[in-house]
Amino acid sequence: MVNINKSAIFFSGNCDDATKDEVKRIKGIDTEALCEKYLGLPTVVGHSTKEVFEAIPGRICGLMRGWSEKQLSCAAQKTLIKSIAQVVPTYLMSCFLLASATSNKIT
Template sequence: MDFLGQLIEEKCHENLWQPVKASQNGPTFSHLLFADDLVFFARVDYINYSVIRDVLDDFCSISRQTVSEAKSRVCFSPNVDRDTRESLCDILGFASTPNLGKYPRIPIKQLDSSSQDFNSIFDRVKNKLAGWKANMLSLAGQSMLIQASLATIPAYVIQCTYFPGRILEGIDRVNHNFLWGTSDSVKKIHWVGWQKVTKPKDEGGLGL
């Protein structure tokens, strides 16, 4: 992978591979290397795509590895027309896709703040609750269970992704309902507001 990175940097230094910027004044970047995944970034240009193909061919020739065309995809910005996309995909030998999927369980490319992308996280919280019997635990036990398990499900994603308000409110609601024993069939009184439940003890809350 280090050698592949050197090949890319060499092409960038020769201005044959033009990296992209996330913002007008931000740094340029050409690639990201993960354990077993690679992400390349380049401006939409026939020379760029030919150079990317050459880099991959050189790397495969030297390392005796191959690129899985079935697992490789090209994602274009919305303003690239269809004919250009097809021509560039032909150069690379990869199919085009509007969605890069998730890594890990996080949408890689977010065009907007659609809550649909985060429904899976909300569903994981609800599904985990379905396997627990709240009436078998004390209030303190339920509180500890929420802290140790439910709160950790969105914790990783929320560090690097802006969550839509609807998803955050939904997670708080299912946690609150579980704490007081409310379900679809049983409605119980919530004796303490959720804001006070989650407020630290030194500020007068329950410290959940």
């Protein structure tokens, strides 16, 4: 069972206002939602992923900077770098094709 009071509806940018109003009336859902992120991924990406996923390399660098202050062996540092560089973008890359510039920054 769906709780209509807690539901929201999402429309494409190609949808005109008359169609939106008609669908909302038929479904009984008044709230139109366009969140910036859902499950950590952007809801609207478009054709170019370069700008949308620009924060990923910065996030990886930020996590590694926090660990650089710790006294770790060379092997431990390599393990942390590999695990972070692989884990952070894995889910994102399973859903979207990253721009080559973003992939190069991660590398």
